[in-house]
Amino acid sequence: xxxxxxxxxxxxxxxxxxxxxxxxxxxxxxxxxxxxxxxxxxxxxxxxxxxxxxxxxxxxxxxxxxxxxxxxxxxxxxxxxxxxxxxxxxxxxxxxxxxxxxxxxxxxxxxxxxxxxxxxxxxxxxxxxxxxxxxxxxxxxxxxxxxxxxxxxxxxxxxxxxxxxxxxxxxxxxxxxxxxxxxxxxxxxxxxxxxxxxxxxxxxxxxxxxxxxxxxxxxxxxxxxxxxxxxxxxxxxxxxxxxxxxxxxxxxxxxxxxxxxxxxxxxxxxxxxxxxxxxxxxxxxxxxxxxxxxxxxxxxxxxxxxxxxxxxxxxxxxxxxxxxxxxxxxxxxxxxxxxxxxxxxxxxxxxxxxxxxxx
Amino acid sequence: xxxxxxxxxxxxxxxxxxxxxxxxxxxxxxxxxxxxxxxxxxxxxxxxxxxxxxxxxxxxxxxxxxxxxxxxxxxxxxxxxxxxxxxxxxxxxxxxxxxxxxxxxxxxxxxxxxxxxxxxxxxxxxxxxxxxxxxxxxxxxxxxxxxxxxxxxxxxxxxxxxxxxxxxxxxxxxxxxxxxxxxxxxxxxxxxxxxxxxxxxxxxxxxxxxxxxxxxxxxxxxxxxxxxxxxxxxxxxxxxxxxxxxxxxxxxxxxxxxxxxxxxxxxxxxxxxxxxxxxxxxxxxxxxxxxxxxxxxxxxxxxxxxxxxxxxxxxxxxxxxxxxxxxxxxxxxxxxxxxxxxxxxxxxxxxxxxxxxxx
DNA sequence: CTGTTAGCGCGTTCAA
DNA sequence: TTGAACGCGCTAACAG
Numbered sequence: 001x002x003x004x005x006x007x008x009x010x011x012x013x014x015x016x017x018x019x020x021x022x023x024x025x026x027x028x029x030x031x032x033x034x035x036x037x038x039x040x041x042x043x044x045x046x047x048x049x050x051x052x053x054x055x056x057x058x059x060x061x062x063x064x065x066x067x068x069x070x071x072x073x074x075x076x077x078x079x080x081x082x083x084x085x086x087x088x089x090x091x092x093x094x095x096x097x098x099x100x101x102x103x104x105x106x107x108x109x110x111x112x113x114x115x116x117x118x119x120x121x122x123x124x125x126x127x128x129x130x131x132x133x134x135x136x137x138x139x140x141x142x143x144x145x146x147x148x149x150x151x152x153x154x155x156x157x158x159x160x161x162x163x164x165x166x167x168x169x170x171x172x173x174x175x176x177x178x179x180x181x182x183x184x185x186x187x188x189x190x191x192x193x194x195x196x197x198x199x200x201x202x203x204x205x206x207x208x209x210x211x212x213x214x215x216x217x218x219x220x221x222x223x224x225x226x227x228x229x230x231x232x233x234x235x236x237x238x239x240x241x242x243x244x245x246x247x248x249x250x251x252x253x254x255x256x257x258x259x260x261x262x263x264x265x266x267x268x269x270x271x272x273x274x275x276x277x278x279x280x281x282x283x284x285x286x287x288x289x290x291x292x293x294x295x296x297x298x299x300x301x302x303x304x305x306x307x308x309x310x311x312x313x314x315x316x317x318x319x320x321x322x323x324x325x326x327x328x329x330x331x332x333x334x335x336x337x338x339x340x341x342x343x344x345x346x347x348x349x350x351x352x353x354x355x356x357x358x359x
Numbered sequence: 360x361x362x363x364x365x366x367x368x369x370x371x372x373x374x375x376x377x378x379x380x381x382x383x384x385x386x387x388x389x390x391x392x393x394x395x396x397x398x399x400x401x402x403x404x405x406x407x408x409x410x411x412x413x414x415x416x417x418x419x420x421x422x423x424x425x426x427x428x429x430x431x432x433x434x435x436x437x438x439x440x441x442x443x444x445x446x447x448x449x450x451x452x453x454x455x456x457x458x459x460x461x462x463x464x465x466x467x468x469x470x471x472x473x474x475x476x477x478x479x480x481x482x483x484x485x486x487x488x489x490x491x492x493x494x495x496x497x498x499x500x501x502x503x504x505x506x507x508x509x510x511x512x513x514x515x516x517x518x519x520x521x522x523x524x525x526x527x528x529x530x531x532x533x534x535x536x537x538x539x540x541x542x543x544x545x546x547x548x549x550x551x552x553x554x555x556x557x558x559x560x561x562x563x564x565x566x567x568x569x570x571x572x573x574x575x576x577x578x579x580x581x582x583x584x585x586x587x588x589x590x591x592x593x594x595x596x597x598x599x600x601x602x603x604x605x606x607x608x609x610x611x612x613x614x615x616x617x618x619x620x621x622x623x624x625x626x627x628x629x630x631x632x633x634x635x636x637x638x639x640x641x642x643x644x645x646x647x648x649x650x651x652x653x654x655x656x657x658x659x660x661x662x663x664x665x666x667x668x669x670x671x672x673x674x675x676x677x678x679x680x681x682x683x684x685x686x687x688x689x690x691x692x693x694x695x696x697x698x699x700x701x702x703x704x705x706x707x708x709x710x711x712x713x714x715x716x717x718x
Numbered sequence: 719c720t721g722t723t724a725g726c727g728c729g730t731t732c733a734a
Numbered sequence: 735t736t737g738a739a740c741g742c743g744c745t746a747a748c749a750g
Contacts, residue, residue, distance in 0.1 A: 002477070002479065004742095004743060004744085005743070005744065005745095006743080014720080014721090014742080015721050015722080016743090016745095017720075017721065017722080017744095017745080017746090018719085018720055018721075020744065020745060020746095021745085028719060028720085029719065029720080030673050030719060030720085033719080033720085045477070047473065047474070047477030047478050048478060048743085048744075049414075049478060049479055049480060049699060049742085049744070050474070050478040050479065050480045050742050051413045051414045051419060051480075051726090051742090051743080051744095052411060052414055052726095052742070052743035052745090053743080053744060053745080054410045054726095054727095054744095055408075055410045055411055055414050055726050055727070055742090055743080055744075056725085056726055056743075056744045056745050056746085057726085057744085057745075058726070060410060067446075069443070072443065072447045073440075073443055073444075074439070075436050075439045075440050075441050075443065075640070075641045076439070077434050077436065077439070079439070080433070080434045080435070080438070080439045081432075083442075083458075084428070084431065084433050084434060084460065087426075087458060087459060087460045088431045088460060091459060091461075091467075093459070095428070096459070096480070097457065097458050097459065098455055098456065098457060098458075099442070099446060099456050099457075099458040100446060100450060100455070100456065101443060101446045101447060101448075101450070108450075114406065115406070115409070118361070118406030118411060119406050119407060119408060119409040120361065120405070120408055120409065120412075121409050121455070135662055143743045171647055217739085222722070227642075227645045228636070228645075231645070238612055256645060257645060259647065260645050263647050278730095282586065283436045283586075283642070285588070286586050286587075286615060286616060286619045287619075287647075288618065288619060288622050288646075288647050299432055350441070363726095363728085364727070364728065364729095365727080373736080374736070374738075375727090375728085375729095375737090376729085376736075376737060376738080377735085377736055377737070379728065379729060379730090380720090380729085380730095381738090383729080387735065388735065389735060389736085392735080392736085406729050407727085408726085408728070408730075410727080410728095410729035411726070411729095411742095412727080412728060412729080413728095413742095414726090414728075414742050414743070414744090415728045415729050415730085415741085415742055416729075417729075417742070432745080439720045471723080521745085597720060604737095641722085663738045679749085709734085711740090720749100720750085721748105721749085721750080722747105722748085722749075722750095723746105723747085723748085724745105724746085724747085724748100725744105725745095725746090725747105726743105726744090726745090726746105727742105728741105728742090729737100729740105729742095729747095730739105730741090730747095731738105731739090731740080731746085732737105732738090732739085732740100733736100733737090733738085733739100734735105734736085734737080734738095734741105
């Protein structure tokens with residue numbers, strides 16, 4: 001049997017209202033009464049019914065996180081890290097976290113968002129891995145539902161987000177390979193629909209050109225961000241003649257897969273072949289050899305978008321900047337707080353070195 | 360503006376009650392009426408308020424999963440896999456999933472469980488990584504709150520669970536090392552409070568003895584289930600003289616850390632040192648070299664405990680078997696469905712081989 | 719200071 | 735076949 005306010009009221013001989021206010025700590029209730037009520041509540045083991053409270057307060061103190069996983073069986077450390085950051089930060093602000101995994105752009109994903117928004121299942125949602133023409137963002141914007149994204153969008157609307165500078169990040173690692181003397185540098189790309197994919201490929205291409213190297217389409221292979229995908233893409237790249245002396249992958253997981261593929265061929269990573277990644281997941285440091293990569297603070301980004309979302313819900317975040325450019329100069333400062341771009345950092349480890357025979 | 364039943368009622372000129380029943384598909388409403396109502400609902404973009412429904416129905420269609428993470432920054436593929444299985448299965452049954460991460464045995468963890476149970480925040484919870492004298496299980500049992508565990512317990516109470524046979528699993532891998540000719544086999548253990556820890560250590564010890572090897576306390580090092588922990592434990596083990604020729608870790612993550620430590624010393628895994636793990640996380644297969652380990656189907660276990668929990672909530676699962684042993688024979692069949700022990704499987708890969716100099 | 723009334727949005731009696 | 739009344743548990747507005 002669960003104890004309700006009514007039970008307490010009956011027990012202490014007061015009205016439900018008074019009990020409610022006594023427990024809420026309102027000061028329009030007699031001190032003695034309050035103490036009596038509180039004692040009774042404690043003794044009877046009272047806990048407020050959270051659902052009833054949500055209904056009455058018209059908010060759920062809940063955030064939703066719909067993880068865009070390609071297959072049912074995902075096990076991407078990237079999402080783990082992000083989830084850890086999100087979960088802990090949500091807890092700090094006394095928000096519950098609703099987690100769901102859905103295939104990107106699937107009907108199930110759309111339905112999940114509709115349910116959350118229209119059914120008022122949560123007070124806000126976290127959108128990650130933004131896509132070109134992202135229907136999630138369009139939908140949430142249309143519905144004026146609170147959300148914060150990890151990643152930018154190509155839609156016109158303006159919304160709060162945190163993103164890392166993918167272009168600059170890929171520049172860093174590509175330049176690193178070029179500086180080491182590599183001239184045939186392969187790229188394991190990501191699904192083209194992802195916003196960061198374009199930027200990373202562009203960063204790679206532009207940096208090659210800046211170093212007098214002409215991008216070779218054969219050296220760019222699509223990947224699906226999984227270890228297996230990196231493995232397969234690397235196999236394709238390493239079958240080329242002449243084969244690349246360096247491979248850059250659009251995330252660490254694929255980079256690790258690429259290393260396996262190379263090692264299977266008997267190549268020594270860092271000598272026969274250099275490999276670079278992106279993300280700096282915890283695994284990267286402990287890989288063999290440790291992976292040279294571009295670091296983005298995933299856990300902290302998870303925390304940050306969560307904090308921003310909570311503030312947005314509580315009205316503490318500057319309202320979203322409009323497309324209206326004329327106001328942008330005056331709103332420069334608030335805009336800086338709601339739209340953050342982080343500069344990634346190159347982490348050089350042992351998986352990269354000079355090419356085997358000087359080039 | 361959100362559309363409610365009241366809005367539809369006003370629009371079609373009927374009572375809220377009728378609208379509610381029309382949408383629910385009751386057959387005591389005129390066919391024409393039903394169609395009219397449905398059309399209006401669709402046109403107006405009606406979605407039921409989920410919170411209101413929960414309150415009325417006295418259930419939340421929500422499961423809670425409190426992940427026991429030692430630190431805030433966890434990134435354990437084990438939990439990712441489990442979460443994937445749980446999340447997908449929950450979705451299949453139209454249950455939402457509430458995820459929270461809390462430090463094992465902390466006050467925050469206790470408070471989280473109290474909130475879920477007393478506040479009726481969810482209809483059931485999933486308990487994983489069971490511990491000795493597990494207060495979560497005691498609490499949930501006392502409160503008769505629906506739960507299913509991944510792992511057994513040393514408390515008297517009986518409850519539904521799925522577990523893998525840790526003892527048999529460790530026997531397998533220890534015997535494998537012994538068969539290869541290893542005589543000094545180190546063990547990187549797990550936090551002693553975990554139920555599976557005792558079993559794995561026992562499986563290791565007993566198998567050594569069965570092979571005429573006396574367990575050496577110096578060869579058993581505590582680990583915290585993280586990669587870093589495995590790294591450090593392996594460093595300690597490898598500093599011994601003579602050092603072990605094989606190391607078994609209580610989970611794959613530590614095994615990978617141990618491989619790194621060995622490789623840092625210039626040892627070749629599978630030749631100079633054999634390493635074995637436990638779990639068979641996706642990473643294990645793609646490690647370098649691929650890790651010999653004991654496989655337990657984590658994803659499927661996540662699915663399975665979730666399915667059991669849903670059935671338990673819906674009253675489709677046999678009631679928990681009592682301690683009352685006299686009935687056990689008659690209830691053998693139902694008990695078999697609510698208390699499952701899976702037999703793990705040895706996966707031999709390249710990280711294990713004969714000891715360097717024949718022993 | 720306390721109680722009455724009212725309502726969050728929905729589903730379920732029970733009459734009509 | 736439909737509607738009025740009621741309750742889920744809680745909080746807020748208003749009287750007294």
